[in-house]
Amino acid sequence: MDCRLDGQVALVTGASSGIGTGVARGLAAAGAAVIVNYHSGREPAEALVAEIEGQGGRAVAVQADVSDPDAVAALFARGAEAMGAIDIVVANSGIQKDAPATELTVEDWRKVIDTNLTGQFLCAQAGIRQFLKQRDRKLSRALGKIIHMSSVHEVIPWAGHVNYAASKGGIALMMRTLAQEMAGQRIRINAIAPGAIATRINAENVAGEAGKRLLELIPYGRVGDVEDIANAAVWLASDMSDYVVGTTITVDGGMCLYPGFRDNG
Numbered sequence: 001m002d003c004r005l006d007g008q009v010a011l012v013t014g015a016s017s018g019i020g021t022g023v024a025r026g027l028a029a030a031g032a033a034v035i036v037n038y039h040s041g042r043e044p045a046e047a048l049v050a051e052i053e054g055q056g057g058r059a060v061a062v063q064a065d066v067s068d069p070d071a072v073a074a075l076f077a078r079g080a081e082a083m084g085a086i087d088i089v090v091a092n093s094g095i096q097k098d099a100p101a102t103e104l105t106v107e108d109w110r111k112v113i114d115t116n117l118t119g120q121f122l123c124a125q126a127g128i129r130q131f132l133k134q135r136d137r138k139l140s141r142a143l144g145k146i147i148h149m150s151s152v153h154e155v156i157p158w159a160g161h162v163n164y165a166a167s168k169g170g171i172a173l174m175m176r177t178l179a180q181e182m183a184g185q186r187i188r189i190n191a192i193a194p195g196a197i198a199t200r201i202n203a204e205n206v207a208g209e210a211g212k213r214l215l216e217l218i219p220y221g222r223v224g225d226v227e228d229i230a231n232a233a234v235w236l237a238s239d240m241s242d243y244v245v246g247t248t249i250t251v252d253g254g255m256c257l258y259p260g261f262r263d264n265g
Ligand code: NAD
Pocket: 013, 014, 015, 016, 017, 018, 019, 020, 038, 039, 040, 041, 064, 065, 066, 067, 092, 093, 094, 095, 115, 119, 149, 150, 151, 152, 193, 194, 195, 196, 197, 198, 199, 200, 201, 202
């Protein structure tokens, strides 16, 4: 058995940039057709579709705001219509709107929770409904697979980012509850918790002096790249991980190992 996904269809949210693009590429390389969701990045989404098609794969770009229930329903309907089915959902979209707790506006609290937590719930719900509706396609041991994009900040508190940390902490128990609820239907739901990955969401943190300070938090000594996350996503989507249910795979170069205790315990 290997990490192949031939014949399966994956929907990846926020796939016009960063981790989402990397995951979409990885799933396509493993043989999946890809529904490339984008919010505002139409051009990069269409370029990604052309790239996948140029390598002999199948892909389609579909715009949607994942925090809008009607838009999510339309995304899944259009995606399933274009590709014939949906077998894998990667709920990846996420944003940061950082501020000290005393300054944070309720609008920025809500925006982050709406996108990161409610948006990921709506995509999981739509995916589960789709898997149950289309029944067993006999392409995988599971009826369907959902992968939530969490963060090391589902466990590491993060001063100045209370909305983001709350959204990711919420994803952890949402994912485990959905996994418990759906496992009996052979729907596998898991999460990936990336550490510091070089994308635009943290462009200011990975370069220069800030980048040097960041490396002190990463025992493995390098910032991650999107392929590190894509590899975990392909494995979680494949039958290689068929007995993995309700687990968060941490992909962080050891960031969650409390490196501050190495010389100070
Ligand atoms: P990114 O900013 O490149 O990607 C976020 C994507 O989400 C973008 O494509 C954006 O258009 C999309 N998006 C934003 N609002 C949306 C909405 N309402 N509807 C649909 N899509 C929307 O950053 P990234 O680093 O690739 O982040 C991807 C995910 O990984 C996020 O959930 C983020 O929290 C998580 N993550 C990233 C890191 C990191 O170090 N880069 C670490 C931990 C977790």
